[in-house]
Amino acid sequence: MVIGVCKVVLAIDEAFSLKEKRHIVKSLVERVxxxxxASVAEVDLNDKWQRAVIGISCVSNESGHADSMMASIVNFIENDGRAVLFDYSTEIIHID
Incomplete structure (x- = not known):
């Protein structure tokens, strides 16, 4: 079993309140x-109205598939346009 994990840091410069931020993040999470x-949730910076951290995970039987899926998700988020992808990191975990 292979688990793909990704942490995405977003800058949401268009949000001027927590309500606007949550609307954008919730919409993005649901679309992904x-x-x-994949499993997706906001995992950090919940009280910062122009920043968000989203955690993403998937399970696969091949590391190539999990890596490709994480890359596709990062690309999707980057091209969404409502938030700027500030930073991200991925990890592939093998479990026997």
Whole structure:
């Protein structure tokens, strides 16, 4: 079993309140869940209205597939346009 994990840091310069930020983040999280069938959640900076950290994970039987899926998700988020992808890191975990 292979687990792909990704941490994405977003800058949301268009948000001027927590309500606006949460609207953008919730929409982005739901779109990623729907399109990629991955587990996604906001995991840090919940009280900062122009920054967000999103955690993403997927399970696969091949490391190449998990890596490709994480790359596709990062690309999708980067091209969304409502938030700027500030930083990200991925990790592939092998479990026997």
């Amino acid at each position: 869940k729907s399109k990629f069938n």
